[in-house]
Amino acid sequence: MITRETTVVIIGGGPGGYEAALVGAQLGASVTIIEKLGVGGAAVLTDCVPSKALIATADYMSDFEVAAGLGVHLTDHAGSVVEDAVAEPQTVNERILELAEAQSADIHRNLEQAGVRIIKGVGRVTARDRVVAETDDGPEELAADVVLVATGATPRVLPSAVPDGERILTWQQIYALTDLPERIVVIGSGVTGAELAQAFLGLGSEVVLVSSRDRVLPGEDADAATVIEDVFRKRGMEVLGRSRAAGVERTDGGIVVTLEDGRTVEGSHALLAVGAVPATRGLGLEDVGVELTDSGHITVDRVSRTSVPGIYAAGDCTGVLPLASVAAMQGRIAMWHALGDAVAPLNVRGVAATIFTEPEIATVGIGQVAADEAHDVESVTLPLARNPRAKMQGITDGFVKLFCRKGYGTVLGGVVVAPKASELIHPVALAVQNRLSVDQVASTITVYPSLSGSIAEAARQLHQSE
Known part of the structure; x- marks a missing residue:
């Protein structure tokens, strides 16, 4: 029987963290979340929710093209056919950020109603049963019967392509743009690169997609990826296959991307989409014996246990599957297991x-x-x-x-x-x-x-x- 004396400390308030917190509170534990950005984490505030909202906006733009093919046109007050829909980037981004903040606020409210304590700060594991929260008011040491690390991942950057938030961007920085990029060079044709390349194309930018592989989305079904690449090209995107970026530099009016074969690609903006790295540095994990992979991911089993008893991990910091749905399930499983409830090990067979x-x-x-x-x-x-x-x-x-x-x-x-x-x-x-x-x-x-x-x-x- 779990009592309020059973303490759970969760580092990271993304899907893995806040879903675990709700389960822990439901099972009667005293739960604290430490989160530096805001509840929902990067998934809600800078990554998944904003990017899908941007893509949904671009989808509406393409609906006008489809409607024209079905015989439906917009007309102005004079009866003239309106040929093009125009996006207002600042309005679009303001709405997206407001949506993300609203989603974060909803999660925050749910956690507070469940009795979860939320600390704004950075967590660090100092012992198997101790966590220090670094806050604006100074450090606070927390005792913990159970620790869950759910710190996610951050955009990978290249030493030769340092983001500046203005012309050279990561996917977390694009929502600060007030003008639509005239010509954006997207470096990386994996999931994030392909999604955002399509979004900017739909919004009206010229898009160049730099892919180091034979085709876009190299890790996906080949037939599906071929369809997407064909659609990209048909809609006017320039896709550079077998082209690895060596570096990005600012110019007077934009950027220039240098490829490893010496070719250059000019544009107004560059978007780096070359993967993510686990946010596990500086957490004190190695000092307390938590096993990490060579890539920095936390090694976990199918019930989210790390190599140290009492310490669990969930989400992108584990490298299991980079999906919010999987992170949430890993977090729930961790709490069910740690607090003695019925639990089934993670099964990724049916994960869509x-x-x-x-x-x-x-x-x-x-x-x-x-x-x-x-x-x-x-x-x-x-x-x-x-x-x-x-x-x-x-x-x-x-x-x-x-x-x-x-x-x-x-x-x-x-x-x-x-x-x-x-x-x-x-x-x-x-x-x-x-x-x-x-x-x-x-x-x-x-x-x-x-x-x-x-x-x-x-x-x-x-x-x-x-």
Whole structure:
């Protein structure tokens, strides 16, 4: 039985931290969060929430183009057709930051109502059962029966491309812009680079995407990445494949990016999207025996335990999966385990992930590479353009792909490339998580017409005959 004498100290107030705090309070512990930015952490204030809000704004811009193809046009008061929608960057960014602050305030209120104490400052582990909070009012030592480290990660920067917050930017600095970049060079074609390149393209910037690999989104389904790159090029983005940036310098009117092969790319702004590094330095972890990987990530097991009893970790600082949903689950699991509640180890098999490009890419379970390496997996891919609802909505790019076990029909994974694929992937995630068969998916009646009908159709095509 947990009592208020059981103390939990959480370093970091992002998804892993605040979700853990709510569980700890629910189970009766005395919980304190130490957070330097604000509750919600970088995920809410500078990363996930703001970036997806920016992307959603760009999506509205593209809706005007789609509407024109469907025969719908805006006209001005004189009846003339309005050709272009125009974004107001300062207004857009002000709204985004207000939204992020509002979300942080909502989380703060929930935590206070649950009885969680919130300290604004920086936490440091000084012993297995001691944490020091460095605040504006000086240090405060906290006793802790349980410590959870949920400090996240920060943008990786290059020594030859130092962000200045004006022309050379990380993804956390773009919301300070008052004018739309005329020509922005995005360095890095992973998830963050691809998402923000698409966002600025949709808002009206010229965009150059510098990719060190053969294609954009090199870690994703190859078919999906090809669709996205084709869409990027079709909409006017300049994609430089097999082009690694060597450095970025300011010029009188903008920036110049030097590539390793000697070529240069000029622009008004540069956006660095070359990955993230775990925020684990200076926390005192090594001093108390917490094991870190060579990359600086905290080593944890499937119930979020570190190598030191009583110290847990969750989120991007662990390197398990860089998703807010996974961070939140790691934090909950840590509290359930530490406080003696029923708990199941983290299972990433059914974790769905989305890349918020346009169209979106949503995935769950195994992918094409794993399927190609296995002898007992088959798949089917259905172009979305054949779907009647897609035709009605002017959708021409995208597909649904399902993987199943031969002979059994068990759904093993799926890929959806479509507008709002983040919503469409859920039935596939349910099937993967609960080991449903393709026949069970196919026998569930879908709305007609609907994009989800393509998921049922793919399942029907994978029917396992006796």
